[in-house]
Amino acid sequence: MAETRARPLSPHLQIYRPMLTMLMSIAHRATGAALYFGTLLIAWWLAAAASGPNHYAAVQWFMATLIGRLILFGYTWALIHHMLGGVRHLIWDTGRGLGPGEREWLARATLFGSITLTIVLWIAGLLIVGGGGTR
Amino acid sequence: MKEASLRTPLGHVRGLGSARSGTRHFWHQRLTSIALIPLSIFFVVLVVSLIGRNHAAAVQILGSAWIAILMLLFILTITYHMQIGMQEIIEDYAHGELSKFVLLIANAFFCIAIGLAAAFAILKISFGV
Numbered sequence: 001m002a003e004t005r006a007r008p009l010s011p012h013l014q015i016y017r018p019m020l021t022m023l024m025s026i027a028h029r030a031t032g033a034a035l036y037f038g039t040l041l042i043a044w045w046l047a048a049a050a051s052g053p054n055h056y057a058a059v060q061w062f063m064a065t066l067i068g069r070l071i072l073f074g075y076t077w078a079l080i081h082h083m084l085g086g087v088r089h090l091i092w093d094t095g096r097g098l099g100p101g102e103r104e105w106l107a108r109a110t111l112f113g114s115i116t117l118t119i120v121l122w123i124a125g126l127l128i129v130g131g132g133g134t135r
Numbered sequence: 136m137k138e139a140s141l142r143t144p145l146g147h148v149r150g151l152g153s154a155r156s157g158t159r160h161f162w163h164q165r166l167t168s169i170a171l172i173p174l175s176i177f178f179v180v181l182v183v184s185l186i187g188r189n190h191a192a193a194v195q196i197l198g199s200a201w202i203a204i205l206m207l208l209f210i211l212t213i214t215y216h217m218q219i220g221m222q223e224i225i226e227d228y229a230h231g232e233l234s235k236f237v238l239l240i241a242n243a244f245f246c247i248a249i250g251l252a253a254a255f256a257i258l259k260i261s262f263g264v
Contacts, residue, residue, distance in 0.1 A: 033224060036217045039249045042210070046256035049197055053190035076179070083175050086168045093165060121183065128186045 024107040028085040031078040038075045076121060081114035160219050167216040174209040181206070194260050203261040207254055214250030218242060 016022060048055035062068045088106050091097045097106055140147075181202065185193050196202060221242045229235040 029224065032217070032220050035213075036221055039213060039217065039253075043249050043253045043256070046197075046206075046253045046260075049190065049193055050256035050259040056190040056193065079175060079179065083172060087172065090165065090168065121179065125183050125186050128183065 020107045020111075021103050024085065024088075024110055027081060027111075028089075031082040031085070034074070034078045035082055038071075038078065041071070041075065073118070073122065077114060077118040080117045080121075081110065084110045084113050160222070164216065164219050167212050167219075170208070170212050171216060174205065174212060177205050178209050197257065198260045198263060200261070203257050206257050210250055210253040210257065214246045214253075218246035221246075 045059050048059045063072055088097070088110055091106070097103060181196075185196060188196070197206065222239060225235060225238045225242060229238050
């Protein structure tokens, strides 16, 4: 290497026209990062369960607040979206589904599937809360 | 390299990719992602089934052997999966060597701490101490 100087960089996000496949790619990374920090909730929940009724009640109280519900709803969607996005990547890893029509279809299916499944899960969850109460 | 060297230019950079390793992470990320399809479904079903239950009922369910084993598999797999995933993000966006190393170390500590805390909690519930 003769000298050190700024190397030319490849164009970044702002140069491309937004496309669904690109947004799904960004969403996959973003949901992955969100789930990363969401594991704090899982660890907190499990540690509280291991610590006793009072700690567990505190977690349940927080999850029932509006902020708690919103975080849980976001976490549910992120988990399902990241999982479906992961399945899409596994399909791509086999060399299938990379054609222009196929990848567009897969992107739509991922988004539609994640939103639908999240809503179905939450309706089921809210029915349990509404019907069963504290058991 | 200003000094004379007998190593070829390729030899200088071999093994010096951003991750200092080859395709191991790629493969392990696929391996864990396949495992996480059934494990995540299990986790979601478990959480939904625990909605509204009090501590005693939740602990009884979480502490049963099969649930505890699946939860341990889930926790250990997600923490490994997320360490690789976050490392990839860090390697993409952290351009300074120092900041990259600090973030990679923090990433490892976070994932290990979360994994151990969750695993310990599951074992404690399961062993009923």
